[in-house]
Amino acid sequence: MNYFSSDFKLGILGGGQLGKMLLYETRKFDIYTLVLDPGDEAPCKIACNEFYKGDLLDFETVYNFGKKVNVLTIEIENVNVDALEKLEKEGVKVYPSAKTLRTIQNKGKQKLFYVDHNIPTAPFSRFAYTEEIETAINHGSLQFPFVWKSTQFGYDGQGVKIVKTYSDLEGLPNVECIAEEMIPFKNELAVIVARNVSGHVATYPVVEMEFHPEANQVEYVICPARIDKETAKKAQLIALKVSQAFNHTGLLAVEMFQTQNDEILVNEVAPRPHNSGHYSIEGSYTNQFEQHIRAILNLPLGKTDSKVGGIMVNLVGEEGYEGDVVYENMEEIMQMEGVTPHIYGKRKTRPFRKMGHVTIVNKDINEARKIAERVKNTIKVISK
Structure with a gap:
């Protein structure tokens, strides 16, 4: 099938920042896109070919939207799976599949899946x-x-x-x-696995994640992870085992714990582009969003190696601020070497709401981490 400058239609369930960054790639390839989201001010609204407002958990809304497209994908897991199952039966290609989503949507079922497939987990x-x-x-x-x-x-x-x-x-x-x-872990790690429709697989390097102690959100993603080669290989092999068990199509982000004894335990997965892969926009030969498009359209997978060390800093709303957003000290961080801000297009901020991210690239990952700390301490997401 010809996807480029053609009548082919790709549907995306969810119009948030992940969808917006997917649309950077569809626009690059001139792939026609339709987006469904419940919000009037969804970040995707300005970048897709057709935008529909509707409830992602409503059967009829999702089903009727899916009938308009050739391939349907997601940028958020909380969607109506019954509608996806019916669309699959009627010939719409849905990636990830309804079966995969049904398991991943429920953390209890997801954990039992790991036990059933002999995948190490807490x-x-x-x-x-x-x-x-x-x-x-x-x-x-x-x-x-x-x-x-x-x-x-x-x-x-x-x-x-x-x-x-x-x-x-x-x-x-x-x-x-x-x-x-509770797992006494050394590091929280993640590996993104890409699998196209034909079953060809590629993995991204292992990344290390540092979390905010109160909000339980990722503050920094560091690629490559500062771990030894043996542990990195173990993490990638377990991520591949998880991918094979789900037999998914598209991207699968596998979050893991590295224990004090260097065991690797799977925490949870996301069957879509993921926060842990944002560094790839500037840092990789093929960023995660382009890779997801390649995978679900059964195109050749791109090279997953990093061109340079990369760190992602999440930009979230400061505590004590709510309302129309202001990005304080943006010019200061843009003067720093290797720094690129990504603003998601959400006009209203609130405490800990994800409003954007900043990538820092540098040949020396330790230097990149220092710059990332300066970025984090300089830019503030506040309100008017």
């Missing part, structure tokens, strides 16, 4: 409701500390809490959840 318990956790603690089947995770709709640090005492359970929503054993 020990956990499943609960139909949060209120059952206290009973499990009282009976000795669960011990403090642990990580509470809502099985559905968790995103960017939401739906996750470290529980050390009974008081930490107060105020948690009474929903289906898991309690995961």
Whole structure:
């Protein structure tokens, strides 16, 4: 099929920043795009060929949108899977598949998938409701500390809490959840695996992630990860095992823990372009967004090697500010060597909302990390 300057139509469910960055690549290739998103001010709105406003979890909305396109993909997991299954039966190509999404959407099912496929992951318990956790603690089947995770709709640090005492359970929503054993890890790592329709696979280098201690959001992504070659190889092999188990098409970001004993445990996955791959826009021969397009259209996969060391800094709304966004000290960071800001197009800021990111490239990853720290301490996302 001819995808370029043709009647072919690619649909994207979700119109946020990941979709916007996918559209950089579709515009480069002149691929016709349609986007569905519930928001009037979705970042994708200005860059796609056709924009539709609608609920991503509504069956009819997703189904009717999907009938307009030849290939349908996502930039967010929380979409109506029943509609995707019906579209697949009617011949629409959906990547990732409805089957893959149904497993990944629910963290409990996702964890059981790892157990069933002999993929190393942290020990956990499943609960139909949060209120059952206290009973499990009282009976000795669960011990403090642990990580509470809502099985559905968790995103960017939401739906996750470290529980050390009974008081930490107060105020948690009474929903289906898991309690995961706290892992004393050295590093949080990630590997992005690309797989095209024909089954050809490529992996990106292992990256290291540094998280904000309160918001549980990634603050820095460092590529390559500052780990030894043996650990890096182990992480990539486990990521490939996860990819093979899901038999996914497109990108699969595999987040992992490196334990104190250098074991690799899978935390969770995302079947789409991911925060851990943003460095690739400036740092890689083929960035993750172009690679996703190549994979779902069954084009040859691009080279995943890095051209240079890369670090990504997340730009999130400062605490205490809400309203029309102002990026303070933007000019100062743009004077720094190897610094490129990416602004997502969200006009309203609030505490910890993802508003953009900055990439820093440098031949010396340690120097890049120093510059990244300066960037983080200089630019502020505030409001008028």
